[in-house]
Amino acid sequence: MTIHPVVALHKINAVLLAALKPLGIWGLGGLAFIDAGIFPLPTTMDGAVVLYVANDHRKFLLYVLMAAATSAIGSLIPYYVGRAGGELFLLKRINRARYERMRDRFERQEFMVIMVSSMMPPPMPIKVFEFGAGVFEMKPLPFSLAVFIGKFIQFLFFALITVFYGPEIAHGWRSAVREHPAAVLIVALGAGLAFAIYLLRKLFDKRRGASFPIEEPAEGEAAIETEDEDSTLIT
Numbered sequence: 438m439t440i441h442p443v444v445a446l447h448k449i450n451a452v453l454l455a456a457l458k459p460l461g462i463w464g465l466g467g468l469a470f471i472d473a474g475i476f477p478l479p480t481t482m483d484g485a486v487v488l489y490v491a492n493d494h495r496k497f498l499l500y501v502l503m504a505a506a507t508s509a510i511g512s513l514i515p516y517y518v519g520r521a522g523g524e525l526f527l528l529k530r531i532n533r534a535r536y537e538r539m540r541d542r543f544e545r546q547e548f549m550v551i552m553v554s555s556m557m558p559p560p561m562p563i564k565v566f567e568f569g570a571g572v573f574e575m576k577p578l579p580f581s582l583a584v585f586i587g588k589f590i591q592f593l594f595f596a597l598i599t600v601f602y603g604p605e606i607a608h609g610w611r612s613a614v615r616e617h618p619a620a621v622l623i624v625a626l627g628a629g630l631a632f633a634i635y636l637l638r639k640l641f642d643k644r645r646g647a648s649f650p651i652e653e654p655a656e657g658e659a660a661i662e663t664e665d666e667d668s669t670l671i672t
Contacts, residue, residue: 453579454500460661461498462489462496462499462503463503463506465485465486465489465492465500465503465507466503466504466506466507467503467507468482468485469482469485469503469505469507469508469511470507470508470510470511471511472508472511473507473508473509473510473511473512473514473516473584474487474510474512474513474514474515475511477564478615481558482504482508482592483558483591483592483595484624485504485598486500486501486504486592486595486596487595487596487604488604490595490596490599490600490604491599491603491604494599494600495596497596497599497600498590498593498596500592500596501589501592501596504588504592505585505586505588505589505592506585507587508555508584508588509581509582509585509588510581512555512563512567512580512581512584513577513580513581515564515567515568515571516567516568516570516571516575516577516580517571518568518571519567519568519569519570519571519572520571520572520574521571523568523569523571523572524572526572526574527539539573540572540573543569543573544573544575545569547570547573547575547579547580547583548579548582549583550566550584551566551567551570551575551580551583551584551587552583552584552586552587553587554587554618555583555584555586555587555591556590556591557591558591567580567584615643620628646665650659
């Protein structure tokens, strides 16, 4: 009797959850490492984060940090696979000129490409981007930081929904994101841009209304200024 690969993957996923869940936060870190570096979990990592946060709301930030950090570490596996032999793999399928154009386009916005792709849940082919980062020799530290930030934003989003509205709403959001990833990305980027503009306007408004240096005048200077003002009024 043959077992369908998807069924087998779900069984492996169930075994991993059962084995690692008693380990608490370290179990979540193990799941994130496996999902990022070896094979993707059918439940997806945001689902695992929702499960852990639903069990203990007080540690939601700790869960998010652990899942994001171990995801960044695990993603170094496809990254170094691409760095080791990815160039030869691509050059067997495309010519050198096209390869150079792809590398130039990637290098111009490599950090944003990795960060945004890390934010998005499946079916975003994140491992393709991680493999490409290795092929085009993105530096390991910026690569890991981009993955960490993207995963932190993704996991924090679902953790906060779970804390404030419950795991049922979080699972509904997960389904909506998977079905309409482009719309969700546009909304998220638009909200982030609007928030950044709001903060910048507040910052510049405060600076515009402030006098520099901001100092209290000395007593003698205050008296001289008062006399000057009085003489001006009399004139």
